[in-house]
Amino acid sequence: MPAISVANPKGGAGKTTLTFILACELARSGATVAVIDADPNAIIASWGRKRASEGRAIPFEIVASPKESELVRLVDQYTASHDFVLIDLEGTASRMTSRAFARSHLVLIPFNLSPIDAELAANAVGLIQEEAEALGRTIPFRLVRSRDNAAIQTKTAKRIVTAINEAQLPLLPAGLVERAAYRDIFDFSSTLEELDEANTSGVPAAKKNAYEVARAVVAAVQMEMQK
Template sequence: MPVISIANPKGGAGKSTTALVLGTTLAAHDATVTLLDCDPNRPIAGWARGGSSTAMKVLGDVGESGIVSAIDAERAARQFVLVDLEGTASRMVSRAIMRSDLVLIPMQASAVDAAQAARAVGLVQEEEQVVGRAIPFRVLFTRTSSAIPTRNEKMIIDELREAGIPVLTTHLNERAAYKSMFTYGQTLVELDPSLVNGLPAAKENAERLSGEIIELVSTLNRKAAA
């Protein structure tokens, strides 16, 4: 089953939010999902103690020495394995990328984030040389406006595509509901719309993102099998 790592050596790029939104949305559609929280701050492990009824399994005690065996064990038992990686280039990050079927690289639409996303692409390419196979990756823009894209955003997207770096069509928009997931320890489905602004739009955004990821993984699987 697919292993999807969320990686970027820059902190604050939206890795944990991406992992949580994607994992809980997949689980809401009855997919079996394990999320490995490998961020030293363990934000998703903390979220999991909030009492959500999601069927998503969260592992927050996986260290560098156990990352490969944990990924392999969960891959054998679950439909999706998501790995929320720490914001640095480490041996754990390297090992997770090597085991991945897809690497998501979240970034905000800024020059600083673009430079760090390029570093993440470099990490993936280094691991490709080690394992002797292609490791698919996609850049995911986070915290973008759902209305009109900024000129800066358009420029960075164009530069990435000109450089041959694939970018997901769907962005993870700036939504209060995504922050509220951590605040209340709940999934988007569980959040109270009377307490959280823009919840329907956040759900729709999450559905589009998960749908694009599912289609991408299916396409990659077909290519691998051909």
């Protein structure tokens, strides 16, 4: 079953949030999900450990801090036993990143709609294309808007999206909107479904956004695997 890597050489681009939201939504839909937390910050692994220490269930399997030498084996192992494997990668180009790309059915590149972030996202696209050339095959990818403004799209954001379209780079039709709920899931070691609307604003909107993003990712990976 598909392996989906989430990568961007810039920290703070939303890699971990996107990985986590996808894992929760896919698991909520009934899929079996494994998350390989290869980010040195290990935020998803820490989320899981805190829940386990409190006796709370974890809706997906978490593989924490894999060694570079075992990544390929782990991806092969979990794609054979789970419906989806998500890989949260570190923020720099490395052999770990290269090996994850080599085993991925889809790579997601989250980026904030700013000129600097867009340029760094383009660097991530370059890394994917270099790896694809070395392997002699295409590595499908999608750019994913991250921390979108929920109310308006700025002129800068419009220019960046236009440039992406003109460059004919694949952009996921749904992006993650900036929501307090996406911060509170880590603060409270919760899922979106567990957040208390009395303590967190915009929970219903965050749930709707998470569903739309997950649906768009599933559609993208299905399309690429059918090719």
